[in-house]
Amino acid sequence: MAVVEAKNLSKIFGKNIGQSIKMLDQGMTKEEILKKTGNTVGVNRASFSVEEGEIFVIMGLSGSGKSTLVRLVNRLIDPSEGSILIDGKELATLDKKALRQVRREKLGMVFQQFALFPHRTILQNAGFGLEVQGVDKAEREKRAEESLKLVGLGDYMHQKPGQLSGGMQQRVGLARALANDPKVLLMDEAFSALDPLIRKEMQDELIDLQSTMKKTIIFITHDLDEALRLGDRIALMKDGVIVQIGTPEEILMNPANDYVEKFVEDVDRSKILTASHIMKRPETINIDKHGPRAALERMRKEGISSILVVDEKRRLQGYVTADDASEARKKEVSDIKKILKTDILKVAPDTPMQEIFSMIYDTPIPIAVVGDDNRLNGIIVRGAVLAALANDGEVNMDA
Amino acid sequence: MLDFMDKIPLAEWTESATSWIQDTFAFLFEPIKDHFGNFMDFVSGDLLPGIPPILFILIVAVIAFFVSGKKLGLAVFSIIGLWFVYNQGLWDALMSTVTLVILASLLSVIIGVPVGILMAKSKIANSILTPVLDFMQTMPAFVYLIPAVAFFGIGMVPGVFASLIFATPPTVRFTNLGIRQVSNDLIEASDSFGATGSQKLFKVELPMAKGTIMAGINQTVMLALSMVVIASMIGAPGLGSQVLSSLQRASVGTGFVAGIGIVILAIIIDRITQNMNKAKR
Numbered sequence: 037m038a039v040v041e042a043k044n045l046s047k048i049f050g051k052n053i054g055q056s057i058k059m060l061d062q063g064m065t066k067e068e069i070l071k072k073t074g075n076t077v078g079v080n081r082a083s084f085s086v087e088e089g090e091i092f093v094i095m096g097l098s099g100s101g102k103s104t105l106v107r108l109v110n111r112l113i114d115p116s117e118g119s120i121l122i123d124g125k126e127l128a129t130l131d132k133k134a135l136r137q138v139r140r141e142k143l144g145m146v147f148q149q150f151a152l153f154p155h156r157t158i159l160q161n162a163g164f165g166l167e168v169q170g171v172d173k174a175e176r177e178k179r180a181e182e183s184l185k186l187v188g189l190g191d192y193m194h195q196k197p198g199q200l201s202g203g204m205q206q207r208v209g210l211a212r213a214l215a216n217d218p219k220v221l222l223m224d225e226a227f228s229a230l231d232p233l234i235r236k237e238m239q240d241e242l243i244d245l246q247s248t249m250k251k252t253i254i255f256i257t258h259d260l261d262e263a264l265r266l267g268d269r270i271a272l273m274k275d276g277v278i279v280q281i282g283t284p285e286e287i288l289m290n291p292a293n294d295y296v297e298k299f300v301e302d303v304d305r306s307k308i309l310t311a312s313h314i315m316k317r318p319e320t321i322n323i324d325k326h327g328p329r330a331a332l333e334r335m336r337k338e339g340i341s342s343i344l345v346v347d348e349k350r351r352l353q354g355y356v357t358a359d360d361a362s363e364a365r366k367k368e369v370s371d372i373k374k375i376l377k378t379d380i381l382k383v384a385p386d387t388p389m390q391e392i393f394s395m396i397y398d399t400p401i402p403i404a405v406v407g408d409d410n411r412l413n414g415i416i417v418r419g420a421v422l423a424a425l426a427n428d429g430e431v432n433m434d435a
Numbered sequence: 436m437l438d439f440m441d442k443i444p445l446a447e448w449t450e451s452a453t454s455w456i457q458d459t460f461a462f463l464f465e466p467i468k469d470h471f472g473n474f475m476d477f478v479s480g481d482l483l484p485g486i487p488p489i490l491f492i493l494i495v496a497v498i499a500f501f502v503s504g505k506k507l508g509l510a511v512f513s514i515i516g517l518w519f520v521y522n523q524g525l526w527d528a529l530m531s532t533v534t535l536v537i538l539a540s541l542l543s544v545i546i547g548v549p550v551g552i553l554m555a556k557s558k559i560a561n562s563i564l565t566p567v568l569d570f571m572q573t574m575p576a577f578v579y580l581i582p583a584v585a586f587f588g589i590g591m592v593p594g595v596f597a598s599l600i601f602a603t604p605p606t607v608r609f610t611n612l613g614i615r616q617v618s619n620d621l622i623e624a625s626d627s628f629g630a631t632g633s634q635k636l637f638k639v640e641l642p643m644a645k646g647t648i649m650a651g652i653n654q655t656v657m658l659a660l661s662m663v664v665i666a667s668m669i670g671a672p673g674l675g676s677q678v679l680s681s682l683q684r685a686s687v688g689t690g691f692v693a694g695i696g697i698v699i700l701a702i703i704i705d706r707i708t709q710n711m712n713k714a715k716r
């Protein structure tokens with residue numbers, strides 16, 4: 037079951053909202069409604085669901101409504117229409133007390149500008165969520181301390197936020213959200229205020245933490261690279277509308293419209309694509325069944341100068357070249373093992389293309405993509421690498 | 436052209452309203468006048484003068500020393516200044532003034548801070564009270580003396596009442612401002628963790644607004660002090676009444692000396708309250 041589910045969620049800022057909602061339903065755009073009513077559409081009928089343990093990234097430029105959307109999830113902003121379910125329970129209609137309870141138990145939030153309390157120590161900041169729940173001091177400090185250690189700040193507990201650097205302050209922000217042990221973590225541009233190096237470090241750390249915590253994370257960002265690094269799935273927003281939801285690959289490979297396409301245009305594809313995206317189905321011969329003659333036949337038919345050799349379980353054994361095969365045929369050698377070469381380059385299916393890029397220039401023969409057990413998944417030829425980089429190559433998305 | 440109607444009897448209305456209040460709430464005013472009056476007489480007549488001046492001066496000096504971050508300047512000034520007032524034979528007057536200022540300020544803060552919080556939280560309260568505060572501050576302070584006498588007779592109690600009206604607005608305004616200035620981020624953060632309204636107020640908003648509120652309190656204390664001379668017109672004893680009687684007798688010298696006494700007191704109170712603000716931040 038989805039942990040967070042938004043259905044037809046809209047937010048309109050201004051007066052006489054009912055009329056604007058009707059206009060939305062008629063399919064009018066943000067600009068048209070602004071012109072006619074003076075109201076601003078923050079979020080326009082957004083629907084999505086986030087599964088347990090998933091990092092769901094909401095991405096868009098500033099003004100696209102992503103920060104409003106995340107605030108609808110914990111109702112820091114009340115929705116104008118639609119419903120938001122946390123663990124299957126409707127949030128939009130809860131009274132104040134019940135809403136507080138859900139916020140305390142299930143939702144943690146990390147803010148772009150950290151939003152630490154400057155008059156409290158790091159430890160008191162981290163324990164704030166527990167404090168408002170009425171957890172007693174000893175227990176609260178213990179859990180806050182654990183949480184701070186988790187983000188690597190165990191030594192700074194008695195300092196004030198102002199004494200820490202931006203990156204460290206955001207770690208406190210993260211620790212504060214984690215101390216409650218919430219099921220859902222809302223991160224509103226959490227790393228956007230940090231400089232690039234620190235940001236990357238924090239992203240890595242979040243990925244590390246997530247591998248053990250398995251929280252459900254909704255992560256807001258305007259940075260596509262960040263979205264692609266972190267997201268299990270990405271929702272792209274424009275003018276309050278969710279334009280596309282998909283895995284990073286889906287978004288990159290099949291942009292839903294011009295807007296998404298424009299967004300992903302600048303991405304360095306070599307960082308995103310892996311061996312499995314650009315490999316082709318290989319021509320192979322069986323080491324036990326085929327001899328040099330059969331190998332030569334296949335190579336001639338396919339117009340290639342070398343062919344991979346596998347066993348009956350498709351485990352890669354090596355390759356033979358056309359030259360060696362024809363030599364062997366002349367000498368009437370029938371065992372393919374005698375001309376088998378094993379100096380072939382192998383990569384795993386999830387090897388980034390960036391790495392393959394440098395390897396492919398050093399080898400005249402294709403690179404083999406092998407999975408567990410040395411089983412052959414495919415081959416990568418130089419042309420496919422270049423084509424993929426040039427943005428118009430045929431890419432094997434089923435892999 | 437302009438005489439299309441008779442004079443609006445605002446003065447008469449005000450008078451009848453005041454006497455109505457006076458009659459209707461006499462049961463309230465009388466005990467306040469008696470008990471509070473007795474209490475103030477006790478503080479200014481017995482309690483404070485009961486402290487040996489040398490001890491009083493030393494206590495003030497020690498407080499000054501510590502709140503100013505263990506610097507000697509203010510402490511030395513307090514000792515010399517207060518000794519000078521003693522030397523001029525104004526010690527009893529000083530005690531009366533201190534009582535009036537402290538009590539008026541204390542009441543202003545007790546009333547002002549909650550009202551300021553109310554204004555910060557409620558748009559309606561804010562739009563109603565803002566003009567009221569403007570009115571309270573711009574109306575000449577002398578005018579408050581009239582109903583004060585009507586309600587509480589003469590002496591220290593009406594003095595405190597008039598000071599209260601005049602001196603409370605800064606505390607209200609600064610409390611309101613301080614809470615409104617707390618960044619939206621922090622409010623969102625405390626909301627997102629499920630803080631209740633009062634948790635948010637006491638754990639986030641008031642601590643964050645403390646500096647601003649203290650600046651307001653400092654203003655309130657200074658305004659209360661400035662009412663001292665005015666309140667002496669309705670019989671509030673103290674340095675103010677010395678100034679007033681000098682004025683009536685045209686004796687420049689005693690007037691100046693009493694004025695210096697007020698200045699000394701003002702500087703000491705101002706620096707101490709200001710430094711309390713800095714020290715706590």
